Amino acid sequence: MFPRRLSLAGITGASLFLAASLTPSLLPRTALMQGALSGLCLAVGYGAGTAVAALGRLLELPDLPRRPGRWIALAASLFGIAMLFLAEGWQKELRGLMAMQSIEPFGILKVSGIALAIFFALLGLARSILLVIRTVTSSIHHRVPRRAATLAGLLATALLMAGIIDGVVLRYALRAVDGSYQRLDALIDADLAAPASPLRAGGPGSLIDFDTLGRQGRSYVSTGPTLEEMERFSDKPALTPVRIYAGLNTAETVEERAALALEDLKRAGGFERKVLLLITPTGTGWVDQAAIDSIEFLHNGDIASVALQYSYLSSFLALAVEPGYGQESARALFNAVYGHWKTLPRDSRPLLYLFGLSLGAMNSDLSADFLDIAGDPFQGALWSGPPFNSRLWQMATAERERDTPVWLPRYRDGAAIRFTSQTNALDLTGRGPQDGWGPIRIVYLQYASDAVTFFEPASFYRPPAILEAPRAPDVSPSVRWFPAVTFLQMGFDMLIANQAPNGYGHSYAPEHYLDAWVAVTGTGAYDEAGLHRLRQHFVDADP
Template sequence: MTGQGLFSCYSHFIKSLQSVMIKSVNSFLERHQISVMGISLGLIFFSASLTPSLIPRSAIIQGTLGGLVMAIGYLFAKIIIGTWRFLELPEFTHSRHRSVTGSLFFICFAIFCISLFQLRSGQNELRALMTMNPLEGNHELIVVGLAIALFFFFLLLGRFVALTAWFLRNRMPGRMPPRVSITLSLALVTILSWNLANGVIARGLLNMADETLREIDSRIDPELPVPQDSLRSGSDDSLILWERLGAQGRRFVSGGRSAEEISKIHGGKPAKEPIRIYAGLNSAEDIRDRAALVLEEMKRVGAFERSILIVATPTGTGWIDSAAVDPLEVMHRGDTAIVGMQYSYLMSPLALYVEPDVAPESAKALVNIVHGHWRQLPADTRPKLFLHGLSLGSYGSENALSPLNMIDNPVNGALWSGPTFGNPIWQDLTRNRNADSPAWLPLIGDGRTARFTTQENALNIAGSSWSQMRLVFLQYASDPITFFEITSAFRPSAWITDERAPDVSENLRWYPLITMLQIAVDMLIAAEVPEGFGHVFAAEHYINAWVALTEPDNWQEGDTEQLKEMFR
């Protein structure tokens, strides 16, 4: 047989196989009343979700995301088909419809297979970028199995909703036009479903989380030592009881290095015992009383007599990052006072959902009362006053920086790390950055007041000097909590189209809706990466920021490198 004959036989075999597969798939899906168009679009959505985004995904996370987006794709297809029929537009004949949809499914399935084949390499490339081990085991098998299971769960849920709508439609008055009854029944089901999900299920889960996290916050770790130094909250001389500090507050006041340890680090030079003050949720009745209690505690320990004073707004759980504050105390030989106040025991996303105003209100109360006392002190003897916040703490801290209160006696500056995508000052500065600077590392004018930095120190701007107030944003381009945008559902974000950041995969591509969902899922796992990526900030990068902000006396570049090495 000639080569041309072999090719002809091979082509005929492929076409026959494709025809058999199409008929088999159509037959199976029709028998189970599953839309071929829906499955096809679902596979395209699933395929897009397998591409890398900002954070490496485990098989469980990837499978969950895949099942969710596949269900969304299926729903979109059903909506398009339903709208088409509702408008009574012309349709294919049954045989033609089966042929077209079968061919479409075959193409979409092929695309899915290619995407699944590339999944491991794309994830491993991103994991290598973040110094993580490559994937092991049956990653793809778990992803597909979980995604299919979740998809069919949503499919059954959708059928239950459709049956409910059909039931309601049949209970409508007989003289009501069909289109009106369909529209009305769908509207009623949507309202009922939303109320059930938001009012019953969500509230029940929130109450469960609230009880669990409240218990965790009240639990006292027996391994944490009660502070013996009177300069710390929770000590015997403190106005704030150890038992009422909350879990993260107790961890904060028990942490850090002593004056003796700091002195040894500095070659025997004298050092002071760092001041750490913290008020827990149960330390006083309300936000104002807690802020007033913190101020009294500051006066008691002489916090306003130190050279550096930090008002730190914690995250939702009450956590103040030791990577941020420990190096600062060593840098200034303990001549520091760091104060914080708890406003929640919930994880930041939950705290923002349940009480969106509590972080700003708490930060404003503490900053205003501290700043109000500080501004009355002699300018030449009072400490430098800085604000600090990580994640939701940065959101609260930003909102506390009121121009009206700061116009004549502003704070010396602020260090905000991992700013959320909703931070007002961060949003405004990023939006109005210099045109030649990327969204992940904005340059604002000549950098006199606000500067951004990443893993690489970008705070030393040639030819630019700082103004009276200095604002520093420490952010990683791989942090989805900073770079999530709801608008990325229908247009690519600037950090995708701009010059790509070193810690963002070159294989990241924008897909309508899918990329937004990928980044949303990334936010849930943003802290599950090594230090220096995502939402996990390294002490060495905080050190760069504190040096630029506080300008320690007689500080040399070599001192910075030694301090970084100590905290690595």
């Protein structure tokens, strides 16, 4: 019925974990991602089952007779197979919830093949490790007590594996990834020419060479709404927005890059604009155009923005490999710009705001020490999709009003920090989203379906708060918590969060940014009717 070399307890555990892995989580999964997740869950479940059986033997509990054990394993396996046929319906439900146009076939055979391949690969690896432990143990057990020999075998194998992983696997894997990202960052898109405007980094008269900006920086300074587009839409005179960006190759050190960005900002007249925006990019140096386009339209171009690249790796890798670089870069830029800004006359200097998405939000939060700015604070910040371990976000969420959900919390009276989502929730007084604020306005834009924000390490052993009632509109009522499995599901959700359609997951829509900017910076060049038209413009432009 089953291969003799497979544990019946392991098969039972693997089948139950497989069944749980096929249930929905925050985001829809492709067949490839579902297969990878299910393969990992099969391996974890198999390990859990064999561990339970081993614990029973250690406690000298009677073994389950083999015949009933086979029937239990068979029933669990059939349950896991049956769940494969239900999984496609759950994935379609999630795609419908997020208004995804294309419904990709789930592919039961593809999911099964990928899952089994990963399971047997991980099982082979685990058995190889056990073989090393047994070999070491057997070679010394006649010299030392049995338990001491077993402990020595475990320690020796752990040290060997750590040396292989750290000295060989990680070193060469990170070197390969680092090299590929570096080459990608250096690529110059043939469709992107250096800006013709002196108001852009890399343009005429700029102190920063266009070729040093990196791929994302070159894209940022070469795009954005034009003067004609803004004037045609607002029916008012507009200004060309100032966009300054310094790449990793712009200068040798982060302090030199920040100083050069400041000087280029001065040269372009950034401190003569109504609004000045300090941007902390994501790990690759990417700046979310939806966020910046919306605020530039809102203020009819009377705005300058400046950003500093700190990595060319993805945010996940940048956090793992270079955990302090983002904070160091964000703080260097803030100190440089804020240091000059606070010397200017208060009645004529621009309004100063901070912005960051994802890892950029976390590092932007860390860029300023509030004790240092208390006497002369900046005006506010918009942070979208903050990672779950963001300092200020964690504090405000943990201390939210008891009757508010984790996905849309209310912090105290909303004078300093407010949260919003797909539906604008920033009007806390009933008199408009600009009412009731203190001297600093901080808005978090977050979606409940974004695992980057709502992942919880504790979901390994307890339900995450995002599944508590009332649930957000973008979290399916079919999502259930399973020990260990939900932890893995949300980990995979983080990996695919950027692939969600606009307005879900980690893809933030321009119309939602616009609502947040209005609360943080005011209505800009528009009255209520104009804001409605502008919001509809972004809704219609959404892909």
